[in-house]
Amino acid sequence: DAGVTQSPTHLIKTRGQQVTLRCSPKSGHDTVSWYQQALGQGPQFIFQYYEEEERQRGNFPDRFSGHQFPNYSSELNVNALLLGDSALYLCASSRDRANTGELFFGEGSRLTVL
């Protein structure tokens, strides 16, 4: 049973560019959340998708957007990249009806903005 998978694992972009990160949730999970983890910090909640809609959003600008597909996979898009967007981006999945608060995380996509 595959867990949460993310791609790409590493990428390098320059300021002003746009990036798309992808996530496939754990089998049986229908909810996907995205987190940003800066070096030496804890993950910070970006947003969550359920039933192909954004259900909750953290304190991130509109440059951060996402999408969820009918198969529950998800994308995170970041426009007009800034140096401060350099971080590990984590995808986490859960089963909405379980309502346990337990998340299953992928290994992350490490974004470097030059």
Place this chain on the structure above:
Amino acid sequence: GNSVTQMEGPVTLSEEAFLTINCTYTATGYPSLFWYVQYPGEGLQLLLKATKADDKGSNKGFEATYRKETTSFHLEKGSVQVSDSAVYFCALSGLPSNTGKLIFGQGTTLQVKP
């Protein structure tokens, strides 16, 4: 707003030593509390959780008790092993429901030496 504060690391212990990692939180209402662990090169994974006051979460020899009166959820282990070396994150669920929004502390790095 809701927040989590962890003791700063790194924490360096010898094998078989006793471990305590302090975690305190600020929240309105009654969140669920979690400890997640991030082993080198792996994604975050749930270590243990507690959903109400005085609950004790336990797993792999680790324990933490939900203390409402001191707003704490300290992680303990009686005898650490080299394989416990990792980064540990305390987290609380975003209220009002456990829908996958977690608020994390900054993480505490544990290094266990043989």
